[in-house]
Amino acid sequence: MYRALNQWTSPPGFYRHSGRALPWLWLSFVAVFAAGLAGGLIPASPDLGQGTAYRIIYIHLPAVWMAVFAYMVMAGSALIHLVRRDTLADIWAEASAPVGASFAVLALLTGSLWGKPMWGAWWVWDARLTSVLILFFLFFGYMALRSAMDDRRLAARASAVLVLVGVVHVPLIHFSVIWWSTLHQGSTVSPLDAPTIHPGMLIPLLIMALAFLLYYLLVCLMRTRCAILEREHRSHWVMELARRKTA
Amino acid sequence: MNEFLPIGDYGFHLWVAYGVVLVVLVWNVLVPLFRHRQIMRTVAGRRGGRNYSADIREKHKSPV
16 A cells, blocks of 8 residues: 555656556546537527626636635645655645646636626726735745745745645635625535526536646646656656657 | 527627637646657757756746
8 A cells, every 4th residue: 555655656656657647637638628618608598687708607617716726735735745845745736836827817817808798897806806816926926936946945845835824815715705795796606505506507517617627637747747857857767768758 | 600609799708718718728738748848858868968957947947
C-alpha cells in the first residue's frame, strides 16, 4: 500500500503514471464538454424574461465553482507542503493557480456579458462581483509572489502562507449574496438546499461542471508534468526520456 | 447560425461568452503542450548548446 502510494508521490513516479492517465482524461473531457455544450445550447426554450442570455449560466456558474474549487485545492496542497515539505504538493499548487485565475476571469467576463443585457451594466461594484474579483487578485498575487522570488523553497513557503491566509475570503464569496443586498441573484444551486431551477437546466449545468472539473485536472496534470521535468532536468531519467522523445 | 440554433435575443452576448470560454480553455492547454515540447528539446541538447538552467530561469519569469 505504502509502496503504491510512493510510486505516485515521487516526482518520477508521478510523471510516469500520469502519462498513462492523460489520454483517458482527454477523452472524457472532450466527451463530457461536448455533451454539456449540446445540452446547454440546443434545447429550444428561451427564458420568458431573459431570451437566450440565460444560456450563459451553463458556463458562468461552473467557472465560478471551479475558481473556488481550484483555490481550495491550492490551499490543501499548500498546507500539505508546509506540514510535510512535499515537493509534489507545491508543484500542484503552482499548477493550479493559472487555471484557477483563468476560471475567475471567465466567471467575470461571462458574468459581464450576462449583466449587460440583464442589468444594463457591464460591471457594478456589487458584493458578489467584487468578491470574485478579489479571488482573481488572490490567484494573481500568488503567481506574482512566486515569480518575484528567486529562492524556490522560500517562494514555495511564502506563497503557501499567502494562499492559506486567503482562505478566509472563500466563504465571503458564498455569503456575499446573503449578507449584503446585492444586484446579483441568490444561489441557484447550493450544497445545503434543493436547487431552485428546473431539472432540464440543472442537468446540463452539472454536466458542464463535470467537464470543467475534468479540464482542471487535465491542465494541472500537464503543468505538473512540465514542472517535474524542469526541476529534475539534470537527472538521468529526464535526459533518457528527452533523448527517446526527440530521437 | 440563428437558423441552426434557437438563439433569438441577446445572441451576440451569448456567442461572445462561449467564444471567450473556448479561447481561454484552448490557450490553457496549448501553454503546457508547448512547454513540454520545449523542455524535451532543450534537455536533448538541440538548442545549440545553450545553458539549460538559464533557459529555465527565463521561463519562470513569465507570469503564466
